[in-house]
Amino acid sequence: MGVPSLRERALRHLARRDHSRAELARKLATHGEADEIDAVIARMGELGLQSDSRYAEAFVRGKAARFGAGRLRSELARRGIERDLIEQAIENECVESELERARQVLRSRFSSAPADPREWARQARFLQTRGFAPELIRKLLKEPFDESA
Template sequence: MGEPSLRERALRHLARRDHSRAELARKLASHGEHDEIQAVIARMGELGLQSDSRYAEVFVRSKSARFGETRLRRELTLRGIDRDLIDAALATECVESELDRARSVLRGRFSTPPTETREWARQARFLQTRGFAPELIRKLLKEPHDESA
């Protein structure tokens, strides 16, 4: 058996999960020339096997319950997705408000509201690493804790 072709390698990667164009190019880089790789990726796009917009929508849908908009944007940018596609994916897939998502993430991790400055800072850092905006974090940590939630 010979070495798999560039096209076969691309198909194998895409069969496992969606990939952005940049991810797929990076994974195929050591197996062919740049122009050849771009041609294979373009063909995968023509066939509907690779789509950056679909990738962005799936990524946002799978991660939006755990992460804030800032982190989602950063992660998608690192994966080579265009800003317009990121905006579209966030608009269509983030049905819950940013505040509701932050509240859900916070309540999932911390059962009690912060009572002292040290605990407040700990919870704020947690939300910040999850990609929620500082003003949203302040607003959320200042609101009274609802036991029914």
């Protein structure tokens, strides 16, 4: 059993889960030259084994129930996905409105409406770290708390 080739390493990574082009390049960086890595990744793309758009859609599908669009955008950008692919994935995979998703995230974490300014700030910070917009957070925390939700 010899040392696995770049192609074999790339296939192993892609067999476990989808990877963005940048992630795959980073994982293969210690095992070959940049031009070799680019050629292997390009070939994986030609074969349909690696796709940034498929990766972005899967990422958004898996995380949309817990995070806001802002957090999804920043996470995907950090993983090397282009802006237009990010927007397309968010548009295609986020079926519920941003407000509805934020409401569900808030209700899953907190059982009651904020009773005082300190609790209001705590809930607002929670939603902000989840990537929801400040305007949306203010709107959501001002509406009456619905126990049935």
